[in-house]
Amino acid sequence: MQHETRARDTKAEIHRAALELFSVQGYEKTSLREIAEQVGITKASLYYHYSSKQDLLRAIIGTFFDDINRVLELVDTLPWSAETERELLAAYLDVVIKHRDTGPTLLRDIAAVLAAFGDDLDDLIRRSRSFQVWLAGPDPSPRDRVLSAAAVEVIGAALSAGMDPSELSDADLRDHLLDAATAILALRQRHPTTSP
Structure with a gap:
C-alpha cells in the first residue's frame, strides 16, 4: 500500500x-x-x-477533461433556475481553478493537445457550447446567448491574465469570478430584448 x-x-x-x-x-x-x-x-x-511524452500529456490534461466533463454533463439533467445556474457556475469554477496550471499548456500547445485528444476535444467544445446555451436560460434570445458566452469567457480571460496565485487565494478568486460571471448574466433581466 x-x-x-x-x-x-x-x-x-x-x-x-x-x-x-x-x-x-x-x-x-x-x-x-x-x-x-x-x-x-x-x-x-x-x-x-x-x-511517451504524448501519454504524459494525455494523463495531465485528461484529468482536467474528466473533471470538467462531469460538470458539463449536469446540463443534461438539471433544469435551469437562478439557483442551479449559480451552483453549476460554481462547480465549473471549482474545476477550472483546480486545474489552472493546465491552462497555459492548453493554450500554448494547442497542436499537441489536438494530436493527443482529437475527438475528446471536439466533445469538450460541444459540451461547453451546450453549457453556454443552458446558462442563457429558457428560450434565450441571441443577446442572452452572447451574455452567457461572455460570462464563461470572463472566467478564462481572468485566469489567463498571469496573476500570481500568491496574490489571491483560490477561495477569493472563486468568489470574485463567480460574482463577475453572475453580474454579466444578470444583464439578461435588466435589459430584456424587445421584438420590433
Missing part, C-alpha cells in the same frame, strides 16, 4: 514538472529527460509511469 502512495506522489511530481516545463519551453521543446531530471528520477523511471 505504501508503494502505491509513493507511485501516486511520483506521478504528481512528474505532472507538476511537466506542466512547468511545457508552459515555459513549450511541449515540443521539452524532453522526457528534462522532466525526469527536474523530478529527480531517471528517464527509465519516468518511462515506468508514461510510455
Whole structure:
C-alpha cells in the first residue's frame, strides 16, 4: 500500500514538472529527460509511469477533461433556475481553478493537445457550447446567448491574465469570478430584448 502512495506522489511530481516545463519551453521543446531530471528520477523511471511524452500529456490534461466533463454533463439533467445556474457556475469554477496550471499548456500547445485528444476535444467544445446555451436560460434570445458566452469567457480571460496565485487565494478568486460571471448574466433581466 505504501508503494502505491509513493507511485501516486511520483506521478504528481512528474505532472507538476511537466506542466512547468511545457508552459515555459513549450511541449515540443521539452524532453522526457528534462522532466525526469527536474523530478529527480531517471528517464527509465519516468518511462515506468508514461510510455511517451504524448501519454504524459494525455494523463495531465485528461484529468482536467474528466473533471470538467462531469460538470458539463449536469446540463443534461438539471433544469435551469437562478439557483442551479449559480451552483453549476460554481462547480465549473471549482474545476477550472483546480486545474489552472493546465491552462497555459492548453493554450500554448494547442497542436499537441489536438494530436493527443482529437475527438475528446471536439466533445469538450460541444459540451461547453451546450453549457453556454443552458446558462442563457429558457428560450434565450441571441443577446442572452452572447451574455452567457461572455460570462464563461470572463472566467478564462481572468485566469489567463498571469496573476500570481500568491496574490489571491483560490477561495477569493472563486468568489470574485463567480460574482463577475453572475453580474454579466444578470444583464439578461435588466435589459430584456424587445421584438420590433
